[in-house]
Amino acid sequence: MLGRKLMLVDDEEGLRRFLGLTIMDFGYTVETAENGEAALKLLKTFQPDIILTDIKMPRMDGIDLLKAVKSDYPHIEVIMLTGHGDMDLAIESLKFEAADFITKPVNDEVLELSLERVMEKILLKRQVREYTENLERLVEDKTRRIIELERQNAACQVVESMSEALSSAADEIETGSSMFNELPCLVSIHNRYLEIVATNKLLKERLGDVVGKNSFDIYSDRYSAGNACPVQLTFETGKGQRSKETFIAENGEEIPVTVYTAPIPNKNGEIELVLDISVDMTELKRLRDELLETQYKFQRLFDEAPCYISVQNPDYTISEVNRRFKDDFDVPIGLSCYSAYKHRETPCEECPVQRTFRDGESHQMETVVTTRNGERKNMLVWSAPLRNAYGDIKQVMEMSTDITEIRRLQDHLTSLGFMLGSMSHGVKGMLTALDGGIYRLESGLRKSDAQRVSDATKTLKDVVGRVKKMVLDILYYAKSREIETEEIQASQFLRDTAALINNKAAAAGVAYSTEIPEELGTFQIDSSSMSAALVNFLENAVDACDTPVPGKTHAIKVSACDKNGNVEIKISDNGTGMDKETRDKIFTLFFSSKGKKGTGIGLFISNQTIEQHGGKISVESEPGEGTTFTINLPRTVETRKQPSSEVCKHN
Incomplete structure (x- = not known):
């Protein structure tokens, strides 16, 4: 049952008071703190489910508080409060595992929706943790019972090693000594003629009065002296x-036993009698059958669990996976987890498996993995010690739950808020640039300064292009839209689009070439959205070549050709390149390899545009070698709506 406890952190007392009352109306228990340091002190006595914190605060800001909370209290979810001017910090907070961010002034409906969404995420995490703990408890119980039975078996072996010391006990058995009658074993004495001469009370109760019978008569599969029983072998070997x-019990029932025999010599050193001590294994057999059944049930539970489960060794190698894991990934037994399904060359930072090996506690994280079919999935990962x-930790179980749909919905809602906030900030900057460009243009016209007019014109074109791109982004995120296609000449369109980054490439000192044939035919496209999509790839290519290499x-290079009736476009660079993990994530919303220089939106939009046209994208790239994007577009396309912020599924 969720506690619905929340900590509100803000340096404005009035906001803490009024926003706290609103949140209490939502059904939460609320405590407040005036800054990050006060919040960390309060955490020692008040453990909330959610922390709602302002980003900009004195002494310790919201980003530092977020890092500290995720380091020491990873189970607590953090929502950031931000002004319109703090969008860069808000995006940065998502990289440090913030659950969401809300812009000021706070809208009550938006706040309530965000809180409920985060509480659903917390409930999912708790359910996964409880599931893991139940599995651990089941394994521990069955292991404990097996250990107890093995100890009993070991005790029987000790009895075997003591058998020689019992040579003087024959008389005690024959006279019904209480010591042997109290033993929880079936004890009998046999003479050299393979006759039973004495038994203890327990054997008589289980097998009946067998004194005087042949030694082999009490066995179910021994019929004569020619089929040697353990007693006969002891006489023959002296061991x-x-x-x-x-x-065979008195009622005909079969009793499984472990038999230990020991020779009893006379005064001359000759074997006169054989002591037979047999342990009833019925209970052990029953428990072993029960264990096998439990193991079978556990294996079924392991395989049918609605998540991916792997068991890992201290060196990151995988020793076992469940059926669902095998269905979606190549069988990784013996491989390291980070290379098998995360396509990395080194372990992940803050790996929950290694943290569990270190402290014996369960840990969690969110990550993105790629299936054998190239599908990328957002996973909530939990680790648990085995x-x-x-009590020593020998292995760690990692359980991963697919939260792609939850993350997709969250990203879509978050992107709407981000777009509205960032637009106001971006428009303000572009208006300032427009004012400057107009001033320089008017000044150049008054002074008949051609160079000044040319520079101002370039500035205005650049700003207008940025405004155009921003408007298109609004159209893509504000609502679903249909592309408006027209039939145009492919060669001319591609040349005009490629020319848009001539100046940027020249300014960066990058050699820029095109190889577009004169007659490439026509194709149906939405020219404005497709141009923006291709420019995104071209600008990323320039950025990849931005770092000088001696x-x-x-x-x-931009090239195009006819490929099986479709138009194939290739954009290649010899810049920094990408590793496998980056290639898998480049079309994911908010993922950027440029740090603060990128928002992680451009390639996401470009991929949506190409999907709307029925096209496909493939990526070839290696670190330090460069990147090639291959875009395949059909000549004609059925008009389709925007694919609702879906994450790209291409490699």
């Missing part, structure tokens, strides 16, 4: 025997 046998009988000339 004690140990074997698993089956006795201990041996002595002795290397950076270059970008």
Whole structure:
């Protein structure tokens, strides 16, 4: 049952008071703190489910508070409060595992929706943790019972090693000594003629009065002296025997036993008698059958669990996976987890498995993995220790739940808020640039300064292009829309689009070339959205060549051709390149390899545009070698709506 406890952190007393009352009306228990340091002190006595914190505060800001909370209290979710001017910080907070961010002034409906969404996420995490703990408890219980039975078996072996010391006990058995009658074993004495000469009370109760019968008569599969029983073998070899046998009870029931025999010599050193001590294994057999059944149930539970489960060793290698894991990923037994399904060359930072090996506690994180079909999934990962009988951690179980749909909905809602906030900030900057460009244009016209007019014109074109791109972004995120296609000449369109970054490439010192044939035919596209999508790829290529490398000339090439009736466009660069993990995530909303220089929106939009046209994208890239984007577009396309912020599924 969720506690619905929330901590509100803000340096404005009035906001804490009034916003706190609103949140209490939502059904939460609320405590407040005036800054990050006060919040960390309060955490020692008040453990909330959610922390709602302002980003900008004195002494310790919201980002530092977020990092501290996720380090020491990873189970607590954090929502950031931000002004319109703090969008960069808000995006940065998502990279440090903030659950959401809300812009000021706070809208009550938006706040309530965000809180409920985060509480649903917390409930999912708790359910996964409870599921893991139940599995651990089941394994521990069954392991404990097996250990107890093995100890009993070991005790029987000790009895075997003591058998020689019992040579003087024959008389006690024959006279019904209480010591042997109290033993929880079936004890009998046999003479050299393979006759039973004495038994203890327990054997008589289980097998009946067998004194005087042949030694082999009490066994279910021994019929004569020619089929040697353990007693006969002891007489023949002079050594004690140990074997698993089956006795016949008085009622005809078969009793599985472990038999231990020991020779009893006379005064001359000759074997006169054989002591037979047999342990009833019925209970052990029953428990072993029960354990096998439990193991079978556990394996079914393991395989049918609605999540991915792997068992990992201290060196990150995978020793076991469940059926669902095998269905979606290549069988990774013996491989490291980070190379098998995360396509990394080194372990993940803050790996929950290694943290569990270190402290024995369960840990969690969110990550993105790629299936064998190239599908990327957002996963909520939990780790749990697997201990041996002595309490030592030998392996760690990692359970991963697919939260792609939850993250997709959250990203869509978050992107709407981000777009509205960032637009106001971006428009303000572009208006300032427009004012400056108009001033320089008017000044150049008054002074008949052609160079000044040319520079001002370039500035205005650049700003107008940015305004155009921003408007298109609003159209894509504000609502679903249909593309408006027209039939145009492919060669001319591609040349005009490629020319849009001539100036940017020249300014960066990048060699820029095109290879577009004169007659490429026509195709149906929404020219404005497709142009913006291709420019995104071209600008990313320039950015990839931005870092100078001694002795290397950076270059970008744009080519096009007819490919099986479709138009194939290739954009290649010899810049920084990407590793496998980055290639898998480049079309994911808010993922950017540029740090603060990128928002992680451009390629996401470009991918949506190409999907709307029925096209496909493939990526080839290696670190330090460069990148090639191959875009395949059909000549004609059925008009389709925007694919609702879906994450790209291409490699």
